[in-house]
Amino acid sequence: MAISEIDGWQVGLNVDDLAEYAKAEGAEGYDVHEVRLCRCASCGGRVFGLDGDLTEHTARRTCRGCGAEHFIADSGEYWQDRKAGVMVCECDGDADEEDFNLAVGYSLYDGGDGIRALAITSRCVACGRLGYWDDWMIRGGDLHLLELA
Template sequence: MVISEVDGGLVGENLEDLAEYARAQGAEGHDVHEVRLCGCASCGGQVFVVHGDLEQHAARRICRGCGAGHFIADSGMYWDDARYGIMVCECDGDGDEEDFNVAVAYSLYTGGAGIRAIAITSRCIGCGRLGYWDGWMIRGGETHLLDLA
């Protein structure tokens, strides 16, 4: 694991660095108990474009390998009302879709009785910059959302 600071931002070299960054960021002010690195359910790819609505707390990742879309956590419930934008990195000033590794950090209730909050983090494929995209509370604590990273 090698996370370094470059030009005021944190940079990681690999997926393990992204997982460590996700743990350190927390989830809506709560400790992270589990981190899931995102992988495409269709092809196993780990590079994505991310669309989301920060007000609706909805995010969808699209696999660069096969084009399959996957909602993150409970985002599918809010997607119809979303006015989404794309996740971009500071290394590319044109605002085009960019490629990221994505990890979802989960804060669990005591004893693992459910999910309290999540945080979506990323690692830019182009420059390695680690970043925080969005996070939200999970009101019902649904543990099946662990499988929807």
């Protein structure tokens, strides 16, 4: 892992730096115990666009390789009420959607019997800047959401 700081931004060299970054950032103020690096189920790609609603806590990633869309965690259940927004990076400056590596960090309850919160972290493919899209509490604690990164 090789996270560095450039011009006040944390920067990662590759997608693997996201796991370290997600654990350092936490989720809703809680420690992150599990990290899932996002990979397209259709083609295996690791570069995505991300859109969603920060108020409703929804997120959908779109694979840049094949165009497959995937809701993160339980976002699909709340998607119809979302207000569109796309993830952008400061490096571009034109507010167009950029390409990202993505990971989801999960905070688990003591004993690991449920998810307390999650956080979506990102690495800009163009400049390597690390950041996050959103984090939210998981009220039901459903462990199956670990596989919906």
